[in-house]
Amino acid sequence: MPSKPDLSIKESQGRKNKKPRKWVRRTGLSLLAVIFLGVVIFMLIPSPVQPAKWLAPSAPSFEQAGPWQQNNKLSSAELVTDAPKFPEFITFDKEGTLYTGDSDGKIYKVAFDGKGNPQKAQLYADTKGTPNGLMFDASGNLIVTDVQKGLLSVDPSGNVTVLADQVDGTPIYLANELDIAKDGTIYFSDTSNYGRVTFKEIAENKPHGRLLKYDPATKQTTVMLEGLYFANGVALSADEDFVLVAESYHYQLTRYWLKGPKKGTSDIFADNLAGFPDNITRDYQGHFWVGLFTTRIPFVDQMHGSPWLAGMMAKLPQSLLSGASAPVKHGLAVELNSQGKLIGSWHDPAGSLYGVTTAVNHDGYLYIGTAPGGSQGVHRVLLTK
Structure with missing residues (x-):
């Protein structure tokens, strides 16, 4: 005759199995409560900014x-x-030597041989800051806009x-x-008082940016x-009847008139660009070349239409938002005529x-510069007619 099951053992095992289940359930509920409380606190914390609503225009299509x-020109x-x-920026001296800065403060120069082949880069100077804009004046001095140091x-x-x-x-700033x-x-930009x-x-x-002017005769700077x-x-x-300044966050170039009626x-020279315009250079035809640091980011355009959402996003740590504003991996530069x-x-x-960031039409090539977040090094492509 078979023995009867020991009910006391089964009951004991049942109680043991219930304990882990209760612990998991309680832990899960506690975590949900903590998450819920964190969300409530996050929602109640005031936003550090009061966003302005803007209905960004629809981005131009690359398919039409x-x-x-x-295309594949780059x-x-x-x-x-x-x-x-x-x-960040590229310029040339009268002999055709290329000069560019790096985010660590160093400025390099690159000479070319008789066949146009680049030679090894040489260190030219170190601003101990972050040199962006570079251009030679009539005296042979390299004028630099440095985001940390000012106009140099x-x-x-x-x-x-x-x-x-x-x-x-x-x-x-x-x-x-x-x-x-x-x-x-010297005309130069002061990007933002941030x-x-x-x-x-x-x-x-x-808007927090400014266009400034430096007079070398008086050594005075004006807005x-x-x-x-x-x-x-x-x-x-x-x-030199007008000067352009890029407004990156509104996808446009603004024109400030220096002469004439x-x-x-100021007025808008070019608007609804397909990305965030960075640097502008003028070529021998009087045309303007603009580097677009990134194509349009749909989430950012949508956010501008909802101040509430923008305010919520502004609460997040910058480290968590770096991916949201990282450049799209799509290289893009544009050419505009003198009328925009x-x-x-x-x-x-x-x-x-x-x-x-930069596209420079020089000696049959289009030279391309970039900034942190993008690809590395100076590149060029042959310009074809």
Whole structure:
């Protein structure tokens, strides 16, 4: 006759099995309570900014025929030098030597041989800051806009002098890019009184940038234009009747009139660009080349239409938002004529060259610079007619 099961043992095992289940259930409920409480606290914390609503225009399509249509013109880019990791801006001296800065403060120069082949990069100077804009004045000094130091002058021996770090009793918060007129006047951008690039400013969607002017004769700096949405690239027209400044966060180029009946006023030169315009350069035809650091980010455009969402995003730590504002891996530069009409766009849809800040038309090549977050080194592509 089979033995009867020991019910006391089963009951004991049942009690033991119930204990882990209760512990898991209680732990899960506790975690949910903590998460819920954290969400409530996050929602109740005031946002550090009061965002302004903006209905961003629909981005141009890369699929439709026209000047924005996608191509592979940048995909064949060759490396000129990888000495500077992030060559924000590129300029040339009268002999055709290339100069560019890096985010660690160093400025390099690259000579070319008789066949146009780049030689090994050489260290030219060190600003101990972050040099962005570079251009030679009539005396052979390299004028530099340094985001940490202000407006600088570097003599041929590499000695660095501060020309301006204040205007009207306030700091020059983030000197970014420049151009120099024939009379020596320097026009340059002060990107934002935030003093650094931060997602909070994108979320806030309010203008904090300025266009400044430095007079080398009087050594005085004045404000030309205020209320710019992340003031960036700067370029004079061929006749110097106006100066352009890029407003990166509103996808547009603004024109400030220096001569003529509109002198002292501003208007929009080009708008609804397909990305965030960075630097502007002018070529021998009087055309403007613009590097677009990233193509449009749909989430950012949607966020601008919802101040509540933008305010929530601004609460998050910058470290968590770096991915949200990282450049799309799609290289892009554009050419505009002197009236602001888009002539054509240059793409690398594969993203081997991206985070484009500068496009310089020089001696049959288009030279490309980038910034942190993008690809590294100076590149160039052959310009074809």
